[in-house]
Amino acid sequence: MSVATFLSDSIAVAENEFRQFRRNRSAILISLVVLPLFFTVSLGAGQGGTGTTFSPTANIPIGFVDNDNSVASLRLWQTLTSSPDFHNLVQSYDEQAAIAELGTKRIYAVIVVPKGFQSDLENGNQARVILYTDDSEPGVSDQIQSTLTSYVQNFDPNAEVQPHLSQLQRQSVAGVGIITKGAVFAGFNIGLTTVLAIVQIFAGFYEIAGGISREREDGTYARLMVSPIPIGSIVLGKTMFDVLLTLIRTFTVLGISVYGYGAKPNTDLFTLLALSLIVALVTMGIGFVAASLKLGQRAVVIIEFFLILFLFAFSGLIIDINLLVGASQIVGSLLPFTYAFDALKRTILLGRPLLSLTFDLEYLIGSILASYAIALVLLHISRERLIR
């Protein structure tokens, strides 16, 4: 078979895919509008964009009980209330009553300045502040504790007005300054790396594996397989179709992230498109393998759900792979998506040139080739069985 025939068959398959796609309004909506929009907007709303500078603790209602009633405790109160991190500090006079309010959602923490606070400071002893927290709210206790600690560890009871400290100064230990260097990411850049990959994985897998399963359930898949079109053309045609959808989705996600949430990727459009395509091709390869296993549509959707959950845990989305423990680190290091996320972070966040990420690219391209080869063999076997 000549290359021209092979290509014309592939284009015919791609055209058929587009025709079917065009006729399915809900598929268009889900693939090109709902998925990119839903993931980007929900993550953007949660993290905040460039225009949103917010302190997580600023609006959390926190009680403040001053049992010392001294100049030092008053200065601590003033320091906290005038800071951008504690806008909702409520003064209370009864420690037990304030603690009893915890768990009722009226307040989420109580800062208690015990008696002897000022005298400890005057005598050169380390004074104490007690923080009662509603630890049923995940993350809130740690956040309040670390913010409060950053203020009190640099607190000067002798100063009427505390000097304004930068975030870095607040992180420093008394006596040894710690100057932190490293890229600081603008706006929604971190969110962009996550959304770009997840949207392509979510949509790509369903379009390939789900599409073939739907054809199988409709009975058109068998007809396609017994047609004189080679398996390679079918796979290439479906890939071409999904590549175009991937590009549209990439532009949608980028548009919302950049114009809606102020993301400023540290890389060029070509790199973004190339990486997006690579992620999609890895997913499509796995999708073809899943499709060759004769799964039903429902099973495909379920596998998709588990795949995404799996990626959240193992591929560096929530926690860096080098922090994973034991076998989970080995699992993570085998997943091609781990390298895809790594490449996305290094380009979008750090501005590394794509071609400098040789290992990531080699692993990803190797995974694409391997998954497509496996899928071709499996599809070929399934066609042989069908013909026989």
Place this chain on the structure above:
Amino acid sequence: MKSFVRDTVAITEKELKQLRRDPVSLILTIMFPILLIGIFIVIVSAFSATTHNVPVVVADLDGTPASNALLNELTKSRFIHVTQLVQTEDQAYQAVANAQAIGAIIIPQGFGAALATGNAFVIVSTDNSKLTSSTFVSAAVNQGAQDLVNQVSLEGGVNFGLKLAPIEVITRPLSGRPPSGDPILPGFLGMIAILGGFDDIVNAISRERERGTFPRLTLSPVSLFAVYSGKMFATVVLTILRTALMLVIFSLYGLVIRGSLILIFLTTILIAVFTLSLGLTMSTRIRGSATLTVLEIAMTFPLFTLAGTTNSPLLLAPGGRAIADSLPWTYGNDALRRLIYLGAGLNAIAGDLIILLVSSLILMPIAISLSKRTM
């Protein structure tokens, strides 16, 4: 009324019978909790591991006893692993740029002398694309510096111009439990109720439509209200089973459940019923079971963040918090946390339960009315 109850029970029985005959759905009902907990264990064990080996390079440009002491503290850290000692600042930065290390720690020239006047500093450069590891590097350097300060302060006669932090913060959590990842477990129970509710609606309506059995059901001498009630009761039964399975897993994991079990079951049932009501409304517009499942799964992932499953909605940006406040699931997850973790009573969670109930009561008639229109 009697016939309504009888019809409802008949539909419930039919739903449960169908589930029993569908191995994929049956496995799914069991797999969701186990998989979610598995992922939780992977993440929590990574965060709570007592040691990490985050690779760092150190450039000691001072070479004094003081800088050696700091280097010694850094090598003792449980979180970082000093992989290389480099000669220059540039080499250290280059190691981070080339991904050979996640952090570079530079002890500048004059560190020892500056320590004597209390003006010492160290430079920490991190690969911030490694979002969690970079924080471990900063924390390790902070701890190393603090240990150095403590060490020299304790050594009699040597002052070095250093001082301890003037105030210590002592944290006392309301639950009295040691800090752990456990507070997110109740949110996972909420997610199971949500995922289960969505899965039930796909089984209950969309697949019946695809098989053509739904019109037959509605044409039978059973009221549409009884059909929906029956499907809802099937969800209630399944939610009770899923909740029981999750609570068993929690107990095996070592989580002490403080609240009333009846209230926990009631909360998960209300979460599932609200999810079912929403799913019913959506299913009137989206006919394909696979399409509906994809859409519902796509909706579920953002809920991990927005409905307070993994993190409190209090910590979200204002926009996200507004979305979280408008989602009834947020109140369900909140109620579960306070029930399971704090042992709160009915009066503490009544408001949350009312929000879930009212939301379901609003959505269910809308779903039935839209469903009638599509027939």
